[in-house]
Amino acid sequence: MLNRVRAKLDRDLHSTKYYIHRLSNRSYLPPLFPLDREIIRDIQTKGVHLTSLEKLDIASVPDLEQIANQAAHRLVFATSAQVDQKEASGCFAELDPIDLMTQYPEIFRWGLDPRILNIAENCIGLPPAYLGVSFRRSFANQRQVGTHLWHLDAEDYHVVRIIVYLNNVDLAGGAFEYIPRSHRLSYRSFKGIDSIADQQMQRVIPADKWKACPGKAGTVIIANTGQTFHHGKVSVNQERLALIYAYTSRQPKDLELAKTHCPTEKFRECLAEQLSERELSCVYDWR
Numbered sequence: 001m002l003n004r005v006r007a008k009l010d011r012d013l014h015s016t017k018y019y020i021h022r023l024s025n026r027s028y029l030p031p032l033f034p035l036d037r038e039i040i041r042d043i044q045t046k047g048v049h050l051t052s053l054e055k056l057d058i059a060s061v062p063d064l065e066q067i068a069n070q071a072a073h074r075l076v077f078a079t080s081a082q083v084d085q086k087e088a089s090g091c092f093a094e095l096d097p098i099d100l101m102t103q104y105p106e107i108f109r110w111g112l113d114p115r116i117l118n119i120a121e122n123c124i125g126l127p128p129a130y131l132g133v134s135f136r137r138s139f140a141n142q143r144q145v146g147t148h149l150w151h152l153d154a155e156d157y158h159v160v161r162i163i164v165y166l167n168n169v170d171l172a173g174g175a176f177e178y179i180p181r182s183h184r185l186s187y188r189s190f191k192g193i194d195s196i197a198d199q200q201m202q203r204v205i206p207a208d209k210w211k212a213c214p215g216k217a218g219t220v221i222i223a224n225t226g227q228t229f230h231h232g233k234v235s236v237n238q239e240r241l242a243l244i245y246a247y248t249s250r251q252p253k254d255l256e257l258a259k260t261h262c263p264t265e266k267f268r269e270c271l272a273e274q275l276s277e278r279e280l281s282c283v284y285d286w287r
């Protein structure tokens with residue numbers, strides 16, 4: 001009992017410090033281009049902004065889609081056993097992060113483009129930690145498990161996920177779906193429920209208020225997934241290939257979880273020679 005009270009006090013103290021820090025950092029946030037201001041406005045009001053690689057036009061890695069398509073062959077080959085043998089107790093498989101970092105460093109570097117970091121920083125309200133990128137193959141196994149269940153991301157109070165579709169994704173093909181922030185939904189509405197499947201969500205928010213994000217290959221979804229209930233819709237008719245970038249503050253609520261995204265420790269020496277001071281801080285100054 002005493003331990004539970006202590007844990008709750010610790011959590012409250014951490015969150016109070018976080019929000020004070022966030023408030024005092026408001027005047028230090030980096031300036032944004034007009035298109036990027038629109039992104040932040042959408043994320044603050046709805047929780048999500050939908051765009052494309054073409055519209056974003058990230059200068060440091062203009063050919064992300066092409067590079068990722070090469071990596072897709074490796075991902076599909078490396079994970080074919082999991083799909084064929086129907087071993088997938090989860091809902092996705094990922095490219096080995098060491099393979100991704102060594103064979104396709106540009107995919108990792110895209111997430112460190114100054115404009116992307118500025119968007120993440122304005123969204124989080126604090127200097128960002130770059131948790132890394134995963135290259136994910138979501139199965140069409142029609143089971144609502146794992147990230148197909150509705151959830152808030154738990155790494156931090158504000159978490160930015162950037163999801164880049166690498167194939168055309170329709171409503172039955174595992175589209176990202178969310179509940180707009182205007183509903184002010186929290187876990188309090190799901191007391192006693194461990195897993196929020198569509199059925200449970202429908203009792204609280206009718207399905208016609210859910211917002212799905214189908215899109216062509218190259219669609220980019222930028223979301224505050226720490227504050228916005230979301231999931232990948234159960235895929236019925238096809239697999240989905242997507243890159244998933246993640247950012248938090250540099251004192252994340254769940255540090256161990258934040259660290260699981262990418263084994264960047266292994267690359268410290270080599271990245272120290274390649275990255276700018278700001279990029280290195282985003283990758284390492286919180287681990």
Ligand SMILES: O=C(O)CCC(=O)C(=O)O
Nearest residue numbers: 147153175176230231232
């Ligand atoms: O796969 C998706 O569209 C959502 C991913 C997700 O919810 C997550 O990684 O937390």
